Amino acid sequence: MNIDTALKEAMSIGGALGAALVDYDSGMSLGSVGGNAERLNLEVAAAGNTEVVRSKLRVISALGLNDGIEDILITLHRQYHLIRLLEPAKGNPTLFLYLVLDRERANLALARHYLKRIETNLMV
Template structure:
């Protein structure tokens, strides 16, 4: 599936508020959907790029032979889920899917499962 279809699919996840596909080399969003006045997805994409980079530096410093699957940030009213694209031929990808969920309506386990399925079908 293409970027637009993947983002639309992400918004069907129960509790989804916004979604973006982000290049964490540049911090730029390749596409986004949702958000609103209180959730600027462009700013969030750039900010979460720093989160991914920092975690990768820590993994490198600890000499862990592992990769990030996803990063979860929990707020009082929201979940922010960052899923690095690593499926198949994209193992060297510098992209992540970013999903913001309303914590009261979302099922985190199902959201992670759905985002993984979207990643597997995404063609960039």
């Protein structure tokens, strides 16, 4: 599945407010859907979350852990922000899917399951 289709599928997840595919090396979004300039600027959020990913990767390295990040969850009072790193084996070692969910309408377990499925089928 291509980027546009993957992002549209992410937006079909219950409670989805916005989704993006982001390169954490550059901080640039390869595509995004949803959000709005007033309440959820996905470009700003994508760039900011690259710092979250980079920071966690530095900590893993500093601790000498032989492990990788599957996903990162940021829980706000009204939203969930889910960051799912793409498997490096797929040839995309610096990409992540970013999904913003309305906390009242979302099922976090299902969202994580669907995001993993989208990652599996995504071709970049």
